[in-house]
Amino acid sequence: MTVDTATKTASEAFTVTPLSDIMAAEVTGIDLAQPLDQATRDAIQEAFLAHQLLVFRDQKLTKDQQVAFTEQFGTLERHALTNITPGAHPLVHMVTNLGADGKPSGVVKSTRWHSDKSFREAPSMASILHAVTLPPDGGDTCFANMYRAYDALPEAERTELDTIKVVHSWPDSRENIGRKISQAEIDDAPPQAHPIARPHPETGRKALFLGMHAAYLDGVDRDAGLARIEQLEAHSTQDKFVYRHNWCQGDLLMWDNRCLLHRADPNFDAAAHPRVMHRTCLRGTPT
Numbered sequence: 001m002t003v004d005t006a007t008k009t010a011s012e013a014f015t016v017t018p019l020s021d022i023m024a025a026e027v028t029g030i031d032l033a034q035p036l037d038q039a040t041r042d043a044i045q046e047a048f049l050a051h052q053l054l055v056f057r058d059q060k061l062t063k064d065q066q067v068a069f070t071e072q073f074g075t076l077e078r079h080a081l082t083n084i085t086p087g088a089h090p091l092v093h094m095v096t097n098l099g100a101d102g103k104p105s106g107v108v109k110s111t112r113w114h115s116d117k118s119f120r121e122a123p124s125m126a127s128i129l130h131a132v133t134l135p136p137d138g139g140d141t142c143f144a145n146m147y148r149a150y151d152a153l154p155e156a157e158r159t160e161l162d163t164i165k166v167v168h169s170w171p172d173s174r175e176n177i178g179r180k181i182s183q184a185e186i187d188d189a190p191p192q193a194h195p196i197a198r199p200h201p202e203t204g205r206k207a208l209f210l211g212m213h214a215a216y217l218d219g220v221d222r223d224a225g226l227a228r229i230e231q232l233e234a235h236s237t238q239d240k241f242v243y244r245h246n247w248c249q250g251d252l253l254m255w256d257n258r259c260l261l262h263r264a265d266p267n268f269d270a271a272a273h274p275r276v277m278h279r280t281c282l283r284g285t286p287t
């Protein structure tokens with residue numbers, strides 16, 4: 001019997017198993033390279049909102065297949081200007097420690113806590129990251145549950161934060177890592193104010209909206225605002241709110257940027273071993 005793979009849909013009989021009581025669930029028994037039927041998409045969406053981070057096991061998607069998978073859940077996000085390199089796939093960002101010579105550079109990017117595209121007027125809804133080449137061990141990605149971080153604050157502080165806006169700024173965050181950016185980049189990504197206790201548009205729950213692009217608090221002295229941001233980030237990234245993902249070959253992660261922060265842990269020899277992943281992002285909504 002021959003199977004027409006172009007029309008075959010993914011099985012609905014996949015399994016969702018929680019990986020920790022902080023967040024994250026493992027999804028097995030589904031092939032994301034195939035088109036998903038509506039019932040399967042709905043079940044994935046439900047699991048995504050319930051667990052914030054889905055870990056799909058045993059996947060092998062080309063860049064085009066990853067784009068096709070991503071587009072079934074919303075609108076693909078474009079890259080920041082600096083991430084566009086000649087010859088690269090326009091919608092798939094390479095997360096890599098390889099240098100221009102194709103060899104491990106020793107540099108791991110995105111090691112500070114952040115939410116992807118938080119400096120946009122409509123920050124990212126979700127990111128999808130697919131392992132292509134993994135180091136023999138380490139190279140983890142860590143995630144902080146910002147719902148839990150908000151909920152754990154005293155009621156008086158939550159009430160206060162509900163009135164405060166935080167400005168996320170691509171120019172400031174580039175400056176903080178020692179890189180001067182062009183006027184074109186500033187024009188492309190001007191600073192954006194968001195509620196620091198940002199309501200999730202689908203669950204209605206509030207989550208602290210912080211990370212490395214959070215530069216200052218609207219209407220607050222700049223240094224005092226930054227100190228408060230740093231204090232809240234330290235609170236939010238305590239072990240009790242953090243899930244650490246140790247990657248397996250074939251993993252494809254999909255996480256909710258509206259209620260999680262994430263960072264790459266450079267806990268591997270980045271000068272000796274390649275770590276390459278493909279990332280796509282889904283656009284979220286303004287706040």
Ligand SMILES: [Fe+2]
Nearest residue numbers: 110114116262
């Ligand atoms: Fe990221």
